[in-house]
Amino acid sequence: MIDRLRLKRHGILLAFVLPALLFYATFLLAPAFGGIWYSLTDWNGLNPRYAFVGLDNYAEALTEDPSFGHAVFFTLKYVLFMVVLQNALAILVAVLIESRAKTKAFFRTIFFMPNMLSMIIGGFMWMFVFTRVLPDLAVRTGLSFLDRSWIGDPSFSFYAILIVSLWGGVGYLMVIYIAALQGVSSSLKEAAAIDGAGVWQTFRYITLPMIYPALTIGIFLTLNSSFKVFDAVFALTGGGPGRETQVIALNIFEEAFGFSNRYGYASAKAMILFLIVLVITIVQLRLMKRREVEA
Amino acid sequence: MSAHRYERREAGRGASRGIGTPRAGKSRGSSSLPGLLALLTLIVGAAFTLLPVYMGVLNSVKTEGEMLNGILSWPRHFAWGNYADAYRKIDFLRSLGNTAAVTAVGLAGIVLFAAMGGYKLSRTPGKLSSFLFGLFVLSMLIPFHSIMITLVRIAKNLTVQGSTVGLGLIYIGLGVSMAIFLYHGFVKSIPRDLDEAAVIDGCGEFRLFFSVILPLLLPVTATVAILNALWMWNDFLLPLLMLTDSSSYTLLLSTNMLFGQYGNNDWSAILASLVLALLPVVVLYLLLQKYILNGIADGAIKG
Numbered sequence: 347m348i349d350r351l352r353l354k355r356h357g358i359l360l361a362f363v364l365p366a367l368l369f370y371a372t373f374l375l376a377p378a379f380g381g382i383w384y385s386l387t388d389w390n391g392l393n394p395r396y397a398f399v400g401l402d403n404y405a406e407a408l409t410e411d412p413s414f415g416h417a418v419f420f421t422l423k424y425v426l427f428m429v430v431l432q433n434a435l436a437i438l439v440a441v442l443i444e445s446r447a448k449t450k451a452f453f454r455t456i457f458f459m460p461n462m463l464s465m466i467i468g469g470f471m472w473m474f475v476f477t478r479v480l481p482d483l484a485v486r487t488g489l490s491f492l493d494r495s496w497i498g499d500p501s502f503s504f505y506a507i508l509i510v511s512l513w514g515g516v517g518y519l520m521v522i523y524i525a526a527l528q529g530v531s532s533s534l535k536e537a538a539a540i541d542g543a544g545v546w547q548t549f550r551y552i553t554l555p556m557i558y559p560a561l562t563i564g565i566f567l568t569l570n571s572s573f574k575v576f577d578a579v580f581a582l583t584g585g586g587p588g589r590e591t592q593v594i595a596l597n598i599f600e601e602a603f604g605f606s607n608r609y610g611y612a613s614a615k616a617m618i619l620f621l622i623v624l625v626i627t628i629v630q631l632r633l634m635k636r637r638e639v640e641a
Numbered sequence: 642m643s644a645h646r647y648e649r650r651e652a653g654r655g656a657s658r659g660i661g662t663p664r665a666g667k668s669r670g671s672s673s674l675p676g677l678l679a680l681l682t683l684i685v686g687a688a689f690t691l692l693p694v695y696m697g698v699l700n701s702v703k704t705e706g707e708m709l710n711g712i713l714s715w716p717r718h719f720a721w722g723n724y725a726d727a728y729r730k731i732d733f734l735r736s737l738g739n740t741a742a743v744t745a746v747g748l749a750g751i752v753l754f755a756a757m758g759g760y761k762l763s764r765t766p767g768k769l770s771s772f773l774f775g776l777f778v779l780s781m782l783i784p785f786h787s788i789m790i791t792l793v794r795i796a797k798n799l800t801v802q803g804s805t806v807g808l809g810l811i812y813i814g815l816g817v818s819m820a821i822f823l824y825h826g827f828v829k830s831i832p833r834d835l836d837e838a839a840v841i842d843g844c845g846e847f848r849l850f851f852s853v854i855l856p857l858l859l860p861v862t863a864t865v866a867i868l869n870a871l872w873m874w875n876d877f878l879l880p881l882l883m884l885t886d887s888s889s890y891t892l893l894l895s896t897n898m899l900f901g902q903y904g905n906n907d908w909s910a911i912l913a914s915l916v917l918a919l920l921p922v923v924v925l926y927l928l929l930q931k932y933i934l935n936g937i938a939d940g941a942i943k944g
């Protein structure tokens with residue numbers, strides 16, 4: 347009797363979960379496990395036959411592929427800048443917006459707007475700004491530092507990519523930080539003000555510890571998204587000139603669907619990307635959760 | 642619900658400012674130095690945020706010649722022809738329809754299947770249930786780039802590659818796990834007595850779900866729908882891999898094609914098509930922004 351009841355319960359559970367599970371298994375789980383398998387082969391997409399090569403692909407990616415090494419380094423640099431700048435700017439904007447009374451909704455609408463747009467569209471619009479508007483502005487105003495090869499020179503296009511990414515990403519985190527700031531009790535801040543704390547001290551010792559959980563989320567989201575950055579770089583520089591501004595995702599994309607079609611090798615690179623993201627986000631969550639409890 | 646709370650809180654703040662304790666006046670009003678500085682910073686930031694869009698819209702109604710004369714200046718005569726040109730080049734209506742079809746198929750599947758799964762997983766105790774839930778949650782850290790190569794092969798084998806409906810089906814598979822996670826959390830707030838009462842009244846499992854539970858899930862459905870619609874509408878890489886024929890191109894793919902064809906030169910047509918491509922999203926944003934902002938905050942904090 348009990349067994350039949352349990353069986354029925356399992357049956358109903360499966361009936362409800364099956365449609366989702368079916369799509370999920372086909373289009374996410376299967377490719378994920380397939381990717382692990384193919385990363386151990388020399389499959390090239392064209393030839394139906396392929397051989398098991400063990401960890402050769404991983405070894406090649408990590409030791410014999412300067413373009414991949416460069417992409418990893420470029421991505422790490424980008425992630426570092428993004429984690430610091432995106433969160434700092436988002437908190438700044440959130441605090442400033444929360445301090446306004448009448449114009450609050452207006453500024454929030456504007457700062458969030460880029461988030462609604464695809465970074466492909468945003469990237470193309472910025473490309474117009476970098477290649478046409480800024481040189482024009484430099485000539486007219488004499489501000490010669492604006493007239494750079496923002497797209498063509500990799501030392502400047504790193505910052506161009508950064509600017510576009512921040513433009514598109516700050517608004518999203520701002521919404522999260524605004525929600526967190528609204529949870530900070532104003533009586534606490536008023537008490538601090540009565541005790542003679544300045545604006546900075548109130549922020550540092552009252553507001554910041556109170557929004558620490560949001561900071562954990564904000565940094566987690568930034569890490570997670572910036573390791574996978576693709577659209578902004580694709581739209582702005584396409585990884586060029588050469589492979590100078592190639593990020594990991596673009597390097598994988600080009601390896602698989604560009605000229606070489608080395609699917610097995612590209613899969614190994616994709617697994618390396620996955621492992622990097624996994625390890626770094628787990629470490630980040632562990633570290634920050636621990637501090638959250640203390641704070 | 643939460644939109645209401647938001648408004649009330651803001652109204653409350655406005656009122657307390659109206660009463661105007663000296664302290665509040667000092668830190669909030671724009672007459673003081675910090676207040677002025679804050680306002681100025683926000684204005685600079687807002688100008689920076691609007692810059693590329695403003696430049697794009699402004700120059701989309703100029704001819705190439707007038708652009709050379711002055712990129713920043715107001716157009717002397719509006720070259721609306723750019724828009725007719727762009728409309729034709731990106732096949733606007735068809736691209737828009739394709740994008741809408743992909744998003745609609747994906748959204749319908751994600752909302753329906755994730756609501757069913759999330760509800761039942763949340764209600765059923767036991768090992769099987771927590772194993773399945775864990776299986777869904779597990780994948781949320783896998784980068785898309787780690788699955789895309791094999792996904793292309795699978796899509797080819799299942800012959801869902803190349804069609805907008807097929808692309809929508811793939812999005813269901815990629816989107817359900819996050820949606821199940823959100824539904825799973827929300828269902829906990831719905832009292833179980835409701836299920837039991839309905840069952841006692843002789844309501845079957847599926848009828849219970851569709852006529853009692855699903856309507857109650859509306860707040861989280863709104864969040865799920867907004868997050869996923871935005872993602873699918875603005876996604877570029879998956880359509881790039883899946884849609885091979887230009888007749889099934891989405892707005893982003895059609896716009897991207899313009900760059901391939903014209904090598905960055907024909908900015909007046911490109912800018913006009915960029916404006917056309919972002920128009921639907923901006924209009925929707927201005928209409929629904931309260932729900933969108935709340936959905937984003939909810940989704941991020943619970944996800």
